[in-house]
Structure formats: C-alpha cells, structure tokens
Amino acid sequence: MDTPADVASTPPQPLTHRRVLKIAVPIVVSNATVPLLGIVDVGVVGQMGDAAPIGAVGIGAIILSSVFWIFGFLRMGTVGLVGQAEGAGDMAEVSAILTRALIVAGVGGLLLIAAYPLIVFAAFSWESTTADVEALARRYLFIRIWTAPFAISVYALTGWLVAQERTGAVFAVQLIMNSINIGLNFLFVLGFGWGVEGVALSTAIAEIIGAGIGLWFCRNAFARPAWRDWPRVFERARLVRMMLLNADILIRSALLVAMFTSFTFLGAQFGEVTLAANEVLIQFLYLTAYAMDGFAFAAETLIARAFGRRDPARLRRSAVMTSMWGAGICVAMGLGFWLGGPWLIDLLAKDAEVQQTARVFLPYMVFAPAIGCAAWMLDGIFIGAARGRDMRNMMILSAGLYVVAAVVLIPWLGNHGVWAALLVSFAARGASLGTRYPALERAAA
Incomplete structure (x- = not known):
C-alpha cells in the first residue's frame, strides 16, 4: 500500500x-431535476380537486x-x-471521514425524530393555516420524519463523492431518487388514492433508497479497514476539527438563509403585487445558483486536493480555472x-400588474449574477x-452591511x-472573501 508521502509525491492529474x-x-444537470419533483408533488395532489392537500404538501415539504x-454542513464540510x-x-x-460524517447524520436524524413533537409545535405556532391543511400537513410530517437519518446521510455521501470528483455518481443518486419518488407519487396518489400520505411515503421510500445507492457508490471507502478503525474515527483532534468546521459553515448558512428570508418580508411591506414581483424575480437568482453550483463544486474538490498536497501554485490555477467558467456562466x-x-416574467406570472412591476425591477437581476459571481465561486x-x-x-460582515443598507436605503x-x-x-x-484569499494560499504553502 502507498504511504501518504508516496502518494503525495506522485504527479497529480493535470488540471x-x-x-x-x-x-x-x-x-448542473442534476440541479435541473430538482424543480421537477416539486411540480409533480403539487400536480398529483392537485388532481384530488381540493386546495387543502396542495397546501399541506407545500407546508410540510418546506x-x-x-x-x-x-x-447541510455535512456536504460542504465533508468535501x-x-x-x-x-x-x-x-x-x-x-475512509474514516465518511464514517464520522455518517455517524453525525445518524445521530442527528435520531435527534430530529425525538424532537418531532417540538418541531411540529414550533412550525404550526408560527405558520397560520386552516385546520384541514394543518391536519394533513401533520400526517405528511409524521411519515417523513422517520427517514431523517437517511435523508441527512445523503448530504454526507454526496460530499464524499464530490471530493472524489465523482459527480456523475451524485447525478445518478439524484436521478434515481427523483425517478422513484415521481413514479411512486403516481402509483400511491393517483393509483391507490392515498393522497398526502402517498406523497410523503413516496418521498420517504426514495430517501431510503437514495441513501442505499449512495452507500453503494461509496463502497470503496469500506474496502479499507480504516472506516471501522474506531480509535482513528473518534480521535479527539480530528473530531474537534470536523465539528468546528461544520459549526462555522452552519452559522454562515444560517445567516445566508436569514438574509433571503428577510428579503421576502421586507418586500412584503410594499403590497401583494410587489411581493409577487419579487418572488418571480428571485427565481432568476435560483436559476443562476443552480447553474453556478457545478463550478463551485469543481472549485471545492480541486482546491481541496491542491490544499492537501500543499501546492499553492496548483491551488491558484484551480481557483482561476473554475472561476473563469463561473464568470462565463x-x-x-x-x-x-x-x-x-x-x-420569463410573463411565463411565471399571469397577472398584468405583477408582470409590469417585475419589469421595473428586472435590471437588478440582470446585474445580480455578475455582482454575486465572486461570492459564489469564493464560497467553493x-x-x-x-x-x-x-x-x-x-x-x-456582509450580513451586517446588508442590514445597514436595508435600514438606510429602503426608507429612501x-x-x-x-x-x-x-x-x-x-x-x-x-x-471580503477576496481579501482573505492570499492568506489561503499562504496556508496551503
């Protein structure tokens, strides 16, 4: 078997x-399948001829x-x-990292199952719905919560595969999961008439199968005895590093979600039409993020390998090459x-007033990809x-500047x-991330 020094001295694959x-x-192709699943979920329950099941599936899924x-930090941290x-x-x-990540996923999933009553209480204390919608959403949640360990494990397995540059396997997992989910949706809901419970059961089964397929794709990790080398797996220094990294990523992601959530609420104060127009336009941003994900993922894995080899020149070339593609996108x-x-606005919204209002703010979305490009790529x-x-x-820092800008600019x-x-x-x-990049290269050296 090669030693770390032997492998590190082996010429790497060309960039x-x-x-x-x-x-x-x-x-990128895998991301394109994500919206389709939501459309099918809504479409099959929509055939029941009642609005409550549609609302229940939407709320439960959210x-x-x-x-x-x-x-989600498990995917990013694992890469x-x-x-x-x-x-x-x-x-x-x-191999040991995959075991640690799967242990975190399993324990986290079990904790979510235990916390199910609290999750439901918190969700419906905040969410105002009709009694019918809440009752159906509770049934949906009760079925799906049991697969939490499997759903979370997919994050860890995906991160491990991305780090191996095996994004084709990631696509296969996503495609198989979505295909099974869609097929079972038609069978359970339209065939058996199981309604909201059928949608939930379809997703639950797909998540279990997806985790199993992901494990199969990661089987070479289990060919090495280190995956069950428990002293290594539970080594304090490595565990602490993993937990600190994941905690930092969690805080970062929570702030990002908070900004996007507040964006919706801030726009809502200007009326339903403006709120609807903002929601239409924000879909443009999601499309950009889906397209950018592939090149950010490429940056993640190529940078990680260069960093592991202590090769700052290769790290810089990886950053430049992936960023060129990101900028082009x-x-x-x-x-x-x-x-x-x-x-696209007319396709997403049929109300003439919403269409007109969205056109007023369209220039922001024209410039948003260029302004956000550095943030997306530097994240990777x-x-x-x-x-x-x-x-x-x-x-x-950027969240703080967002708050300041909102306070100053919105009244004006x-x-x-x-x-x-x-x-x-x-x-x-x-x-701000750009200012930290030179330190990253120095650390790689």
Missing part, C-alpha cells in the same frame, strides 16, 4: 477545462427541508476534509435575463480549503432599496 466540466456538468437543511486527505495521500483518513445568465427576462474555494472561520466571519428608495441591499450583501461577501 484541464475538460476535467472542470466533467465535475461541473453532472451537478418545514422538513428547513429542518434537514440544518445538516473539504476528504479532498485534503486525498490530496495528502492519507487514504485511511478518507454569470455573464451568460445576466445577458439571458436582459434579453429573455420579460418573456474556501469550502475546499476547509476555511470555515473565514466563511463565517465574512458572512457576518422603497423596494429598490430592498434589491439594492441584497446586491450590497453579494458584493460585500465576494470582496
């Missing part, structure tokens, strides 16, 4: 644009997505740690929104380097101030 695309494209998202271990040639640690998206934005770069503290601190500019504050946060995050 080429083809390699970047091989990592990125499956993620609640669980938010709760499961708490453990950086595994990639660095592989870059350093420490293949035993590559952002320019293309901005141009597309400029040329096709009015058509810093995730790969496992520099969670920098990500956390710069997000705190109205909804234009809401959009301007959001773009200020993008620019601040990109600029």
Whole structure:
C-alpha cells in the first residue's frame, strides 16, 4: 500500500477545462431535476380537486427541508476534509471521514425524530393555516420524519463523492431518487388514492433508497479497514476539527438563509403585487445558483486536493480555472435575463400588474449574477480549503452591511432599496472573501 508521502509525491492529474466540466456538468444537470419533483408533488395532489392537500404538501415539504437543511454542513464540510486527505495521500483518513460524517447524520436524524413533537409545535405556532391543511400537513410530517437519518446521510455521501470528483455518481443518486419518488407519487396518489400520505411515503421510500445507492457508490471507502478503525474515527483532534468546521459553515448558512428570508418580508411591506414581483424575480437568482453550483463544486474538490498536497501554485490555477467558467456562466445568465427576462416574467406570472412591476425591477437581476459571481465561486474555494472561520466571519460582515443598507436605503428608495441591499450583501461577501484569499494560499504553502 502507498504511504501518504508516496502518494503525495506522485504527479497529480493535470488540471484541464475538460476535467472542470466533467465535475461541473453532472451537478448542473442534476440541479435541473430538482424543480421537477416539486411540480409533480403539487400536480398529483392537485388532481384530488381540493386546495387543502396542495397546501399541506407545500407546508410540510418546506418545514422538513428547513429542518434537514440544518445538516447541510455535512456536504460542504465533508468535501473539504476528504479532498485534503486525498490530496495528502492519507487514504485511511478518507475512509474514516465518511464514517464520522455518517455517524453525525445518524445521530442527528435520531435527534430530529425525538424532537418531532417540538418541531411540529414550533412550525404550526408560527405558520397560520386552516385546520384541514394543518391536519394533513401533520400526517405528511409524521411519515417523513422517520427517514431523517437517511435523508441527512445523503448530504454526507454526496460530499464524499464530490471530493472524489465523482459527480456523475451524485447525478445518478439524484436521478434515481427523483425517478422513484415521481413514479411512486403516481402509483400511491393517483393509483391507490392515498393522497398526502402517498406523497410523503413516496418521498420517504426514495430517501431510503437514495441513501442505499449512495452507500453503494461509496463502497470503496469500506474496502479499507480504516472506516471501522474506531480509535482513528473518534480521535479527539480530528473530531474537534470536523465539528468546528461544520459549526462555522452552519452559522454562515444560517445567516445566508436569514438574509433571503428577510428579503421576502421586507418586500412584503410594499403590497401583494410587489411581493409577487419579487418572488418571480428571485427565481432568476435560483436559476443562476443552480447553474453556478457545478463550478463551485469543481472549485471545492480541486482546491481541496491542491490544499492537501500543499501546492499553492496548483491551488491558484484551480481557483482561476473554475472561476473563469463561473464568470462565463454569470455573464451568460445576466445577458439571458436582459434579453429573455420579460418573456420569463410573463411565463411565471399571469397577472398584468405583477408582470409590469417585475419589469421595473428586472435590471437588478440582470446585474445580480455578475455582482454575486465572486461570492459564489469564493464560497467553493474556501469550502475546499476547509476555511470555515473565514466563511463565517465574512458572512457576518456582509450580513451586517446588508442590514445597514436595508435600514438606510429602503426608507429612501422603497423596494429598490430592498434589491439594492441584497446586491450590497453579494458584493460585500465576494470582496471580503477576496481579501482573505492570499492568506489561503499562504496556508496551503
């Protein structure tokens, strides 16, 4: 067996644009399947001829997505740690990290099951719904909560596969999960007439199968005895590093979600039409994020390996090459929104007043991809380097500037101030992370 020194001294794979695309494209295609599942979920219960099941599925899915998202740090943290271990040639640690991540996922999932009554109480204390919708949503949640360990494990398995540059396997997991989910939706809801419970059961079964398929794709990790080398798996220093990294990423992500949530509420004060227009336009931003994810993932894995090899020149080349593609995507998206934005607005909203209002604020979305490009790509770069503290601190700074911009600009500019504050946060995050990049290269050396 090769030692870490032997592997680290082995010439690495060449960095080429083809390699970047091989990592990125499956993620971009995989992301394209995500909205389809939501459409099918709503569509099948919509055939029941009642509004309550549609609302119940929507609310239940949002609640669980938010709760499961708490453990999204497992994907990002696992990529950086595994990639660095592989870059350093420490293949035993590559296997041990997967075991640690799966243990966190399993324990976290069991804690969520135990906390189910509290989750339901908190959700419906805050969410105002009709009695019928709440009753159906509770049934949906009760079925899906039992698969929490499996759903969270998919985060860990995905991160491990991305670090291995096996994004084709990630796409396969996502495609199989969504296909099973959609097929069972039709069978359980339209075939058996199980309604909301059928939608929940379809998703639960798909999550269990998805975790199983993910484990199969990660089977080479279990071919090494280190995956069950318990002294290594539970080594204090490695556990502390993992927990601190994940805590930093969790804080960063929580602040990001808080900004987007507040964006919705800040826009709501200007009336239903403005709120609807903002929601239409924010979908443009989500489209950009889906497209950018693939190249951010490529940055994560290539940077992690360069960092693990202690090769700052390779790290810089990885950052530049992936960022070139990211910048190209952002320019293309901005141009597309400029040329096709009015058509897309009309496709998403049929109300003439909403269409007109959305057109007024469309220029913000034309420039948003270019302004946010540095933040998106540097996120991937810093995730790969496992520099969670920098990500956390710069997000705190940009969130603070977002609050200041909102307080100053909204009373003066109205909804234009809401959009301007959001773009200020993008620019601040990109600029602040950019100032920390030289330290990242020095750390790699």
